[in-house]
Amino acid sequence: MMDEKHPLVPNDEIIYDMAELFKIFGDTTRIKILCALFLKEMCVSEITEEVGMTQSAVSHQLRILRHFRLVLLRRKGRLSYYSIGDNHVKKIFLMAMEHTQEP
């Protein structure tokens, strides 16, 4: 009476959430931003300089990262400081690097 479902595959909501998270990580600009923030909190112009994209592109991506709580925002005067908002990200990135660096 349990084999009407598909026990091998997690339920749709979990699958969907996982896919959403990985989609966010599937963009070079967002990866660069997160990597930059791993070391320290930075304002937008610093991030822009670090990742080598336009300020507009960076702001758009920061908005997405913010929405999924992967970065945190702190305002100080006319500056916006961003920092890493999640502890799992670094671990997941390190594991992905392990994979991609293999022969």
Added chain:
Amino acid sequence: MMDEKHPLVPNDEIIYDMAELFKIFGDTTRIKILCALFLKEMCVSEITEEVGMTQSAVSHQLRILRHFRLVLLRRKGRLSYYSIGDNHVKKIFLMAMEHTQEP
């Protein structure tokens, strides 16, 4: 003399490879396929049944997973058996599930 580069962010090739890997994980069909294969090797029709997609869609995605060596193919008669081809995937998925299951 080292500050002409951007030491916070890994080089472009690493970033690109990471993004490619995450893009692959950023699709519900591919996640379902990989989750199904975590338990055991399966042929295409079994996978198709398990993930609830058309055979064509599954085959297309298996081609991508194969190309990135995330699954392995073994032919036996007119059946194609697929299995997990990478040890990191399961760990990465578990970590992603940890993240998405948080409040």
Added chain:
DNA sequence: TGAACGCATGAACAAGTATTCATGCGTTCA
């Protein structure tokens, strides 16, 4: 050998998305 089966794949279409451009809003400072 020929038909049924299992699977792969190219083309076409639809949907999602990252960047650029232009602009607006709030803050600072002369």
Added chain:
DNA sequence: TGAACGCATGAATACTTGTTCATGCGTTCA
């Protein structure tokens, strides 16, 4: 107070990508 600055954001565009549909190829078996 008004101009410069830092940042956010909407619209438009170009591009990527997942599914469907149709079909082809190799294997099995009657």
